[in-house]
Amino acid sequence: MKILRSVLFVFAALLLTTAAKAQQTNVKADIPFNFFAGGHLYPAGEYWLKSMPTTDAIIHIGGVDDNGTQILLSNACSDTTYAKESKLVFRHVGDNYFLYQVWTAGYGQGREFSRGRAETMLARNHENTEVVIVAANITK
Secondary structure, X not given: OHHHHHHHHHHHHHHHHHHHHHOOOEEEEEEXXXXXXXXXXXXXEEEEEEEOOOOOOEEEEEEOOOOOEEEEXXXXXXXXOOOOOOEEEEEEEOOEXXXXXXXXXXXXXXXXXXXXXXXXXXXXXXXXXXXXXEEOEEOO
C-alpha cells in the first residue's frame, strides 16, 4: 500500500509539473504599430510577454526599449489544434489596435485579454473589427 501511494504521489507530481510548464507564456515580438494593452497605449517596438511563475493568468508585458511595463490579467482560450507558431493577436478597430490573444507554438491553449472600455466604445461606432496577427518568438 505504501508503494502504491508513493507511485501515485510521484505520478501526480509529474502531471502537475508538466501542466504548469505547458501553460507558461514567454514570448517576444516586434510590433509594427502602436497598440493598447490593459488600458495603456504602447508605441510600436519590440515587446516581451511573460506569465508569472505562480499563475499563468497574470501576464507581465514590457518593452525591450524600456517602453514601460504592466501587469495584465488574462483568461485561458483554446483551439482544437496546436499553434504552429508563437503569435500575438490584435483587434483592429478604427485606427487603434488592441492586444487580444497570445499563443505559444506547440500548445493548444493560449491567453486572452478582455476588452477594455476604449475598445468597447470604439467597437460600437465601427462596423468592422479586423484581426491582425504578429509573429512572436519563444524566449527563455
